[in-house]
Amino acid sequence: MIRRTDLTMMTTKTEPSSQKRFWLITAIALGTMLNPxxxxxxxxxxSRLQEEFEVGYSAISWLIxxxxxxxxxxxxxxxxxGDLFGRKRLFLIGLGLVTLSSMLAPLSTSIGWLMAFRVIQAIGTSALFPSGMGIIRQVVTTNLARTLGIMSIFSSTSAAxxxxxxGFLLHYSDWPALFMINFxxxxxxxxxxxxxxxxDGAAKKPENGALDGWGIAFFIVLIVTWLFFFLSIQSGINWWLLAAGLGLSAGFYAFEAKRRHPFxxxxxxxxxxxVTLVYAQFILVNIVFYSVMFGIPSYLQQVREFDSQQVxxxxxxxSGFGVVVTPLVGRWIDRAGSKxxxxxxSLIxxxxxxxxxxxxxxxxxxxxxxxxxxxxISSGFHNLGLQSTLYASVATTETGIASGLFMTSRFMGTILSSSLLGAAFGHGxxxxxxxxxxxxxxxxxVLILWLSLRLPARAGAVKRAS
Known part of the structure; x- marks a missing residue:
């Protein structure tokens, strides 16, 4: 709920100078790029981690x-x-967690310890995106869409x-350099x-149940159950896990539908x-993208025996063709919509x-x-096209909800890609x-193409002011 005093503050705030805004966006962009x-x-x-810790590809799939x-x-x-206790505080805490994990990860004595330190890193980087985007929406009052677009492209480019x-770090050093580069x-x-x-202002007192702790716990159990199921496919379908996954999915839906503040x-x-179809398509897109992103380097190193620099x-x-194509696709979507x-x-x-x-x-x-x-080239089409379709399909007041679930869809796709890789490469x-x-x-x-064909003719089209 926005109080009258909050509205006064929002309407009387002044935007920083262009130079200060540039460096502020730089600070947030550098932080948010750490996750991708x-x-x-x-x-x-x-391949190097398999050799270092003497584990198979299934263990690596769990690392992902x-x-x-x-x-x-x-x-x-x-x-x-961040909304409750201050976005700047959470942003700095996130950077602190990434620092801690980047210091400890190179000291890992087993794949289990490396997983643990990577989980700390994931939690830290997860604090940076929502906090940073909240600060941008709080501070930037003009050209907000352009600023958010820059942030989105910056994040996608760093992933690509x-x-x-x-590859270059591994060629000239060793795997610990992948963490040292964060500093x-x-x-x-x-x-x-x-x-x-x-x-930040004074921390707000959270409403009862605002964090939905039970929903978070339910979600973790649900995701891990499906992970075990997909990883089991390499040795045959585990029908008990499949039944458990379906049952938990139905139970999670019913449980969250009744919550006042659902996870x-x-x-x-x-x-x-x-919007749901957009999320489903984004999950599928990320399954393919990250299966290629993670699977091809391992294949080139282990089967073709290319060194890390060649890979x-x-x-x-x-990455290069994705960056080149993205602005061209953006202009196309502005003119004709995203369908x-x-x-x-999808055809590409x-x-x-x-x-x-x-x-x-x-x-x-x-x-x-x-x-x-x-x-x-295909990645440049899907990232921008699906975001345009999403934001053209929701009201401005629903932007926060829509954006959060869009990011969750991305992570769901990457989780499923690790399961697919485990099933494909689990035995070599x-x-x-x-x-x-x-x-x-x-x-x-083919499923991605089918979902694209189901879009309305002018999906994602920009609504121009008259």
Missing amino acids: LNTSMIAVAF ATYYVASAVAQPVMGKL FGPSVG PVILISFVLAVRLMPK VDVRFLAGNRQ GLLMLAI IPLITG VLSGTLLLLTLHDNTSQVWIFSVLAVLG ITTGKLHGLAVACAVIS
């Missing part, structure tokens, strides 16, 4: 999955805590460039945040069918996954780069198993 960067940067280190489970749960929780950065980013973000972020607002989803250069195809661009992107990602079937033990690096470039990586992964991604791409 650390998400994808570690992809090229999987635990990070995303922690992120999916922590994002909305940290956003709520992560494998290339990781310059953390330091700059921290100094700018302390100096430029507006001071996942299922009533919002039920009342916005178009990093090849993975630039995904046709999303259909085009389907083509890219099928082209993975042409990779063999003697395929040239030029052709590998070309196939990855096709997949990189071969070219044949890569082709099996490609077929699975192609099937998912």
Whole structure:
């Protein structure tokens, strides 16, 4: 509830100078890039970590999955805590947690310890995005959409460039460097945040049940159950886990629908069918994207025996073409809406996954780069197209709810990608198993195309003022 005094403060605040706003956005952008960067940067280190800790790919899939489970749960929780206790406080606490995890992770003596420190990192980075975006909406009063667009592109770009950065670090150093690289980013973000972020007011007293602790616990059990089910597929479908997953999903829906402050607002989803389809499509898009982002580097290193620098250069195809295509797709969506661009992107990602079937033990690096470039182009279509469709489908007052669930959808997709990779590569990586992964991604791409075809003709079209 917004009080009259709050409205007075909101209407009388003055926006910072353009220079101060630039450095404030820089502080937030550097902080928010830590999650996607650390998400994808570690992809090229999987082979090295398997060798270091003497574990199979199934353990590596859990290294991915635990990070995303922690992120999916922590994002909305940290956003709520920022609203209650101060966004600047939560932003700085988040940076502190990332610092702690980046110091301890290189000292890990087992894959279990590394998972634990990565979970701390996930919680810390999850505090940065909601706090940072809240501060931007609080401070920036003009060109807000442009600013939010810059933040979105910055985050997507850091995720796409992560494998290339990781490849170079691994080539010239070792896997601990993937954590040490965070320190310059953390330091700059921290100094700018302390100096430029507006001071927090007094902490608010949370309403009874506002954090929905039972809903959070229910959600964790639900996600872990489905993880165990998907990881079990490699040795045969576990029908008990499938039944438990379906039962818990139905129970979670019924439970959250009755909550005054639900962890996942299922009533919002039920009342916005178009938005729900966007979330479903974004989950599927991220399954394919991160299956490629994590699976291809391991294949190139273990089967093709490329070094980390070569892998990093090849993975630039995904990030580079994604960056080039994104602004062009943005102009197209402004003119025609997002349906046709999303259909085009779906056809491209389907083509890219099928082209993975042409990779063999003697395929040239030029052709590998070309196939990855096709997949990189498709990412530029989907990220922007789905966001445009989402925000054109919800009222301004629902932006916060819609954005939070959109990020949760991303993490759900990445969680499922780790399960798919565990099923595909759990007993070793071969070219044949890569082709099996490609077929699975192609099937998912067909579903993505089907959902794109179901969009209204002018979905995501910009409503221009008369």
